[in-house]
Amino acid sequence: MKTAVALITSAFLLLLGVVCWLQRDPHPTEQPGRLPKRVPRALRLTAPASRTPPIATEPPTAQGLSGGHSHKGNRSEAGFALEEGIFWPRTLERTLPVGFTDVYYQHWQRFARTASVVSLERGCGRSTNRLATLSDGSKACVRYGINPEQIQGEVLSFYLSRLLGLPAVPPCILSKVGSPQWAPVQAELGGTGWVLGSLVTITPWLHNLSSVLPPRALRAEGGKLRPLREELHSGFAGMVELAQWADLILFDYLTANFDRLISNLFSLQWDPRVMLRGTNNLHRFPDGTLVLLDNEAGLAHGYRVRDTWDKYNKELLATVCLFRRGVVRKLEELYLGRSLAEKLHTLYLAEEPLATELGLLTEPEAQILQDRVGLLYRHIQSCQDRYS
Template sequence: MNRPPLTGRAGMRLLLAALALLLPPAVLGESASSAPSRAKSLRTLLAAPAVPSRGPPAGGVPPRTHGLDRSPAAGFSELHVKRWQLKARSSRLVSLEPGCGRLSNRLASFSDGTRACLRYGINPDQVLGETLSFYLSRLLGIRNVPALALSRVNTNAEQWLGVRRDVQDSQWADKPIVSLSEWISNLSEVVTPPSLRTEGRTLYPSLEDLDGVTDREMVQWSDLILFDYVTANFDRLASNLLNLQWDPRVMERSTNNLHRTAKGALVFIDNEAGLVHGYRVLPMWDRYHESLLKTICIFRKETARKIAELHKSQNVAQQLLDLYRVNEPLASQMGFLSEEHAQMLQNRTDRLYEHILQCKAKYSK
């Protein structure tokens, strides 16, 4: 996850994010929607809802009831997360090196050889978004986001003594709160499956042709789309959709902020665009999130169950806050969602529940 300075497509994404803060959403939205359609891809979903290219086989029995796949969540277990957080909060840092995306971030090494991506937000909302996105993933039972812990930079504290010079050279603000997310080694890049980028395609329970993608992998893609939708994270698949107007083959290359472990688990990294910043610029990006959502009618059973529970309770923000406070000692200092953004979180959770019900009605017997 150590990446070079932002150039090319990554630089374009950063520029687009900056423009989203400076230009009215309608200006950028008009540009995105007016581009001519040339290649057969997800770009066609921007103009009309996706429909399946063919219906379920006549008389066939769907292999997954109502599109619910019972595969266990891939990724990082609760025990793994707890152990890593304890280590990240108590181990001494021995070096801070350039890496992990933005120039202000660092690849941190602990005394036992463990490494972490240290994220210093140009705006505190970026660290908050990264942190709350992690805890929301745990609340949803989606385990593909690496373990994360907050830390306040203090070169007089034992944990930070060994990197005092590195901190001084970083030109950070005085004693900022930073996020430490687990560094995962031996990751490979990931390309969006053809079944998720074919014109007019919706994946539904009885669809047999998944282009060689296993059920286990497909429900991870489903979890990713649901996760990015509810957090409004534009810096992954949504940015690829926007970039289609300049780069017709963008969906055929590796997906930004997404990797795969040797065991086949997808890893959702760099989630700082989620929730806070993502909600702020949502008018520009929501059409892309909606387009992606309409490509899936296959869900992991536990994800669908949790979304139904959060819809019924109508208190997803409160549950997220409770989980955050219990597990993060710096939660009160870091802050939380505004009332407006808390309501947006509930609204987007409700939209996911509605979509799952629509899929159930459309494809179940």
């Protein structure tokens, strides 16, 4: 009898244990001394190991990046998140092209100032410009401005891009026509129409460039420079380009450069298909890096004719309400310190031996530059108010 009772008791206890095991919490609360629960493998996210933009596994929803009213903390299905409604996702910023690095431009400038020009041929845009071969066999573009302010616009735009942390403008140096650097082509200079002693700019000739269409987001009437659903379907690739376009629009507004996308907008009045063709003075490397070429129309020249073109510049600026954090911080610093022209001139004088010979921005031009920084700063604030 005792044996039967013992067997029944053992079976009951075994059954009770099985029921308790089946009803246990599969994810118990973590307690001190216990190993943390493991994240399922499919949910683990790793930082990108290279500069190659990662591809989203699922297309984001229309909310978040593609929506017109993103709020802090909003996320798309692919995990994209805007910070304060106006900043590109940090993951995206880490994948943006590095462009022309400090190491590259410093090395190229040192070489270009000491290299001899061994041959000249037509090329690099306007008929007065030339494609030069340097003493190591490399190529460079020599631009001879219609007037000195265009040469100044080219070189100062480069230094302004460095100051702002925008690496899309190729390095640039000044050179004096007829100096010892030009001795090997002295006989050819007569056929260029250049005046001896004039200052020209020299920039590297870049291989494997292709033309760039304006973003689809801007081609529609009332378009905004925010990713479309179709662009998000391909992952980060489309957004990497849009982020570079946002930088371009800020930069061209600051310099009042009308000879890039602004010229396309102006031409719409008689050519409705102009936005379906390549953008003036803008090209792309095979890896997606945008390159802002020929910036002669910026700063002094652009400021002089800004009343003609600012209507388009302002319309274009109004399309942008997504920014890189570093660019916003730099613009805020330069606005609050009211020091942009001073910092630009300091950098320019320190690194360009012929800077004083070409001259600096005048006081009125320096004030225009500072005023435009202020407008950019207030525009960013208005975007933040709108989307916060």
